[in-house]
Amino acid sequence: MANYYNFRNLNIIFVDDNKNMHLLMKSILLAMNIVSSRGCYDAKSCFKEMLEDPPDIVITDLSLNPENGLDLIRRIRASEQGVDRYMPILVLSGQTKMENVIEARDAGATEFLSKPVSVGSLHDRLVWMVENPRAFIKASEYIGPDRRRAMRGYEGMERRQ
Amino acid sequence: MTKIVKMEGYEIHHPKTTLKNKVGTSGGISLKEMEQRMAKKMAGLTEEFLAGIPAVIKTIETSLTKLEKGDGGEPEQTLLFRQGHDLKGMGGSFGYPIMGTIGEGICELTSRDFKASSLSLPLIRIHLDLLTYVAAKRIKDDADPNAAPILAALANARLK
Numbered sequence: 001m002a003n004y005y006n007f008r009n010l011n012i013i014f015v016d017d018n019k020n021m022h023l024l025m026k027s028i029l030l031a032m033n034i035v036s037s038r039g040c041y042d043a044k045s046c047f048k049e050m051l052e053d054p055p056d057i058v059i060t061d062l063s064l065n066p067e068n069g070l071d072l073i074r075r076i077r078a079s080e081q082g083v084d085r086y087m088p089i090l091v092l093s094g095q096t097k098m099e100n101v102i103e104a105r106d107a108g109a110t111e112f113l114s115k116p117v118s119v120g121s122l123h124d125r126l127v128w129m130v131e132n133p134r135a136f137i138k139a140s141e142y143i144g145p146d147r148r149r150a151m152r153g154y155e156g157m158e159r160r161q
Numbered sequence: 162m163t164k165i166v167k168m169e170g171y172e173i174h175h176p177k178t179t180l181k182n183k184v185g186t187s188g189g190i191s192l193k194e195m196e197q198r199m200a201k202k203m204a205g206l207t208e209e210f211l212a213g214i215p216a217v218i219k220t221i222e223t224s225l226t227k228l229e230k231g232d233g234g235e236p237e238q239t240l241l242f243r244q245g246h247d248l249k250g251m252g253g254s255f256g257y258p259i260m261g262t263i264g265e266g267i268c269e270l271t272s273r274d275f276k277a278s279s280l281s282l283p284l285i286r287i288h289l290d291l292l293t294y295v296a297a298k299r300i301k302d303d304a305d306p307n308a309a310p311i312l313a314a315l316a317n318a319r320l321k
Contacts, residue, residue, distance in 0.1 A: 005189045033189065086163070123192050
C-alpha cells in the first residue's frame with residue numbers, strides 16, 4: 001500500500017482580504033485533510049489568532065488591506081508580541097514579478113507560491129516545505145530563512161552575499 | 162531548543178520543531194483523491210465567485226467613471242488596482258483564467274508607476290467592457306469559441 005503525506009495534524013492560518021479566496025482556501029485545505037485552519041482578513045486578526053493558538057504554517061497574500069503582507073512577515077520574524085519567529089511562512093500571491101518574489105524573500109518568507117492556486121500546487125509546495133526545512137539566519141539587517149538556498153522555483157536566483 | 166551556531170557577524174539557527182514533526186507519511190490520502198474531493202466542491206465555489214463579479218464590475222465602473230470625469234484620483238486608482246489584482250489571482254483559481262488576464266491588464270494599467278492623472282482610461286474602459294462580456298457569456302479560457310476576439314482585444318489594449 002502506498003504511503004501518502006498525512007497533513008491532518010497541521011494547523012494553518014491563511015491571510016487574504018478576499019472572501020472568495022477564503023472559501024477556496026478552506027475547501028482546498030479540507031480536501032487535503034487539513035481540518036485545523038483559520039482564515040484572517042488582515043494582519044491584526046492574524047496576530048490575534050497566532051497568539052491564541054499558534055499555527056504550524058502561515059499562508060499569506062502580499063496585498064493585504066490595510067497592512068502589507070510584507071509587513072506581516074517582518075513582524076513575525078521580529079517575534080512581535082512573542083510569536084514564533086521560526087514559523088514557516090508561505091506567500092500565496094498574484095504579484096509574481098521577480099521584484100515581488102525578492103521582496104518577499106528579503107522580508108523573511110519561507111516559500112512563494114503564485115496564484116492561481118490549486119490542490120496540486122499547494123500540495124506540492126507543502127511537501128517541499130516538509131522535506132526541505134530551512135535554517136534561519138539572524139544578522140543585524142535580516143532574520144529569516146537562509147537565503148543562500150533560494151525559494152522553490154527560484155533556485156539559483158540569487159545567493160547571499 | 163533551537164540550536165544556534167555563531168558565525169562571524171551572524172548566527173545560524175536550527176529550530177527543533179519542523180513541519181516533519183507534524184506531517185507523517187502514513188494515513189494520508191493521495192493527491193488524486195484530494196483533487197477528486199476538490200472537484201466536487203469546485204462547481205459551487207465557482208458559482209459563488211461568479212455571483213460576486215457584478216459587484217466587481219460595479220466598483221470598477223464607479224471608480225473609472227470618476228476618473229473619466231476628472232473627479233477621481235489616487236484612491237480610485239488604488240481601488241482599480243485592487244480589483245484587478247483580485248481578479249488576476251482568482252480568475253485562474255476558479256477556472257476563469259481569461260478573467261485573470263483581464264485583471265492582470267487592469268493591474269498593469271493602474272500600477273503605481275503611473276500618476277492617477279496620467280492613466281490610460283480608454284484602455285481601462287476596454288478591459289471593463291471585456292470583463293462584462295466575459296462574465297455575461299461565461300467565457301472561461303482560450304478554448305471557448307468566443308475567446309479569440311477577446312484575447313485579440315486584450316492584446317491591443319496594452320500600453321505600447
